[in-house]
Amino acid sequence: MPETFDLGRLVLESGASLPVRLGYATHGTLAQDGGNAVLVPSYYTGTSSSYLPWIGSGSVLDTDRLFVVAVDMLGNGVSTSPSNAPEEVAGPRFPVVTVRDQVRAQRRLLDALGVRRLRLVLGWSMGAMQAYEWAVTYADDVDALLPICGAARCSPHNHVFLEGVRAALTADPAFRGGRYEFPPVAGLEAFGRVYAGWAYSRDFFHLGTYRELGYPSVQAVLEGWAADHAALDANDLLAMIDTWQSGDVGRGRAGGYEEALRGVRARTIVMPSTTDAYFTAADSEAEAALVPSAELRPLWSELGHIAGRPGIRAAETATIARAVRDLLDG
Amino acid sequence: MPETFDLGRLVLESGASLPVRLGYATHGTLAQDGGNAVLVPSYYTGTSSSYLPWIGSGSVLDTDRLFVVAVDMLGNGVSTSPSNAPEEVAGPRFPVVTVRDQVRAQRRLLDALGVRRLRLVLGWSMGAMQAYEWAVTYADDVDALLPICGAARCSPHNHVFLEGVRAALTADPAFRGGRYEFPPVAGLEAFGRVYAGWAYSRDFFHLGTYRELGYPSVQAVLEGWAADHAALDANDLLAMIDTWQSGDVGRGRAGGYEEALRGVRARTIVMPSTTDAYFTAADSEAEAALVPSAELRPLWSELGHIAGRPGIRAAETATIARAVRDLLDG
Structure with missing residues (x-):
């Protein structure tokens, strides 16, 4: 505990x-x-x-x-x-x-x-x-x-990757500059989908390694990442990106x-x-x-x-x- | 012509x-x-x-x-x-x-x-x-x-990359399922920012090659891609992604x-x-x-x-x- x-x-x-x-x-x-x-x-x-x-x-x-x-x-x-x-x-x-x-x-x-x-x-x-x-x-x-x-x-390419996921999240006007009352679900899901492409590798998808992780398909990987991120707090995600980029x-x-x-x-x-x-x-x-x-x-x-x-x-x-x-x- | x-x-x-x-x-x-x-x-x-x-x-x-x-x-x-x-x-x-x-x-x-x-x-x-x-x-x-x-x-990893940029664009409710009257600018800009991370390489950013392409900074690369894509038609971008993924x-x-x-x-x-x-x-x-x-x-x-x-x-x-x-x- x-x-x-x-x-x-x-x-x-x-x-x-x-x-x-x-x-x-x-x-x-x-x-x-x-x-x-x-x-x-x-x-x-x-x-x-x-x-x-x-x-x-x-x-x-x-x-x-x-x-x-x-x-x-x-x-x-x-x-x-x-x-x-x-x-x-x-x-x-x-x-x-x-x-x-x-x-x-x-x-x-x-x-x-x-x-x-x-x-x-x-x-x-x-x-x-x-x-x-x-x-x-x-x-x-x-x-x-x-x-x-x-x-x-944080390398400049890593910084650019993070600006991409940040942009995907904040493009949802439900984010309201962080003053959301209800989660910006569309933005969070987009964040997860963009992130999924970066988290793994060409061979992970090419060899079907996602099955070993419990995803039956490529589509399931995308949907899993979207759903997982929909449950997270948008401002927390962005605060940790700030930390990451500060490194x-x-x-x-x-x-x-x-x-x-x-x-x-x-x-x-x-x-x-x-x-x-x-x-x-x-x-x-x-x-x-x-x-x-x-x-x-x-x-x-x-x-x-x-x-x-x-x-x-x-x-x-x-x-x-x-x-x-x-x-x-x- | x-x-x-x-x-x-x-x-x-x-x-x-x-x-x-x-x-x-x-x-x-x-x-x-x-x-x-x-x-x-x-x-x-x-x-x-x-x-x-x-x-x-x-x-x-x-x-x-x-x-x-x-x-x-x-x-x-x-x-x-x-x-x-x-x-x-x-x-x-x-x-x-x-x-x-x-x-x-x-x-x-x-x-x-x-x-x-x-x-x-x-x-x-x-x-x-x-x-x-x-x-x-x-x-x-x-x-x-x-x-x-x-x-x-289109390889599965390539497909996942494209689903990421698609999600960034369509997370903007101004996209309205493609029935927008005015361009979904926030979504288009997010699309461009996500894409920028994929278009180049680690070394492109590490070595500062972006300067050779006229971008004074990493931030300028991101803003350039955002602005360039804000000027494009969202449905056209998605139709071409459909073509791409069909390959x-x-x-x-x-x-x-x-x-x-x-x-x-x-x-x-x-x-x-x-x-x-x-x-x-x-x-x-x-x-x-x-x-x-x-x-x-x-x-x-x-x-x-x-x-x-x-x-x-x-x-x-x-x-x-x-x-x-x-x-x-x-």
Whole structure:
């Protein structure tokens, strides 16, 4: 069951101030010396529960050895978000929360839990963006880093993809600039349909891999994504896109992005999917070349971006589990 | 100046009947023996004029030697389209016109022009889909085939991409199921923004290639695509998507897609862009392996799908010009 941590007001990078409540869940027991903590930040449309397929006794994140903290990203509908925030910052008044803001809020949570350093930060997708930011902002406190299908910054092509889904949603006048009383269903469904083309790969559709995920047809994939997104809050979706587009470990730092990555001290395995359309293997390769101790270890998969999603498929999970083992034992 | 050819009513694959007027332009002079005709069918949002950068004395399609027929695809706003059709088939009443229907209409035009066989059919994007259909439907009458950034059928991933842009447009209630009085501008702009992410490549944005195309920034690319599409007719855009999604040289034919491609007799150069996100190089490779005399000759370019667009860039044009020469002289 997720718990909540109320950290009071956080002054954001933008200068705005946000009353912050974080959802999180812990698994396992923190060692006396505090040396077994692992942090997993949530991903787009995910929650702290989304990583459960990897967490447990003998699992990828073995709770017999590790103390796992799974945390809900601000904007995800569990932590403070447009859909649940106090009136002053609710809905379209929600400020831009950067990836760095997320990480600073998470640091406060870990302080409260008595966690001083992290054996490992890992995450998929936007979780990986937060993991990178952790390894830069708190370079001395992160022993190992495993970004899966993510990046240390939002690339311009990734930004353009996100502007597409944003436009599809906001083209629905029922969105009313975020002041909707009833959900902008047509816009949300269009958002889901546009997203579906990006989430997977050419081969995912060509080989019929969607059947393995329970979709009987290509049409069912589109309808599934439309229906799934119709149930989500439009302002939350857009707040998380703002966070996503803000991602850049170098912003405002002397030396910028490259120097920021060169400053990572964590043992690192950078794990792109070979068929990811927006967090591309090419971007990961460039980032792995900048992080001093990084190894590039691709997930060879036709699942596209989805390849690294917790619980998606045994082969991908095995590759991720091996990376976790290598990082913890290395 | 485009001319028009009125071919009366055409019974479509669907059984519907459409009064067909084709826009077209000819360049050069048909040889006495009729042996110098080249056909170039138009592409999505293009017209018969779009190929002009390749047409002229000494150009890629040399009008000193060749008789070039450039034809407007049905639905493109010049030939019979939702936006200009007689009331009975106007707007949302416009029937689905398949790629095969397009080619059958074009055959009637060539008959009227006295062209019996084609030295070469080439096209970019949807123009390539029509070129493939020509080489299958009229295998005995096509000497050479050059599909550029296109395919012999619409792949499932390509279909999903198109459902995304369709959804972005139709989510705007101003579209009114196609019965709009005023253009659904928000939907058209969203359509353009979503499309922009697919048209180019990761490297196009990463390397800043957009500047070479006159866009000062990534934001300018998005705004340019939004503005360009706001000026287009929504029903025309959707009619051409219907055509695009219908593309399959094997549909309704014994032996299907593979046998259809094995039956192509034209000398063929299949020319994908190495970074095309929807008419992928992988699909082209598979198709080149099926067409008996085909050579796969990729356009190595970071321009994504746009790599093969007429006049886009000198290096890509040179590769295309060489392929035309090799096919005509081979």
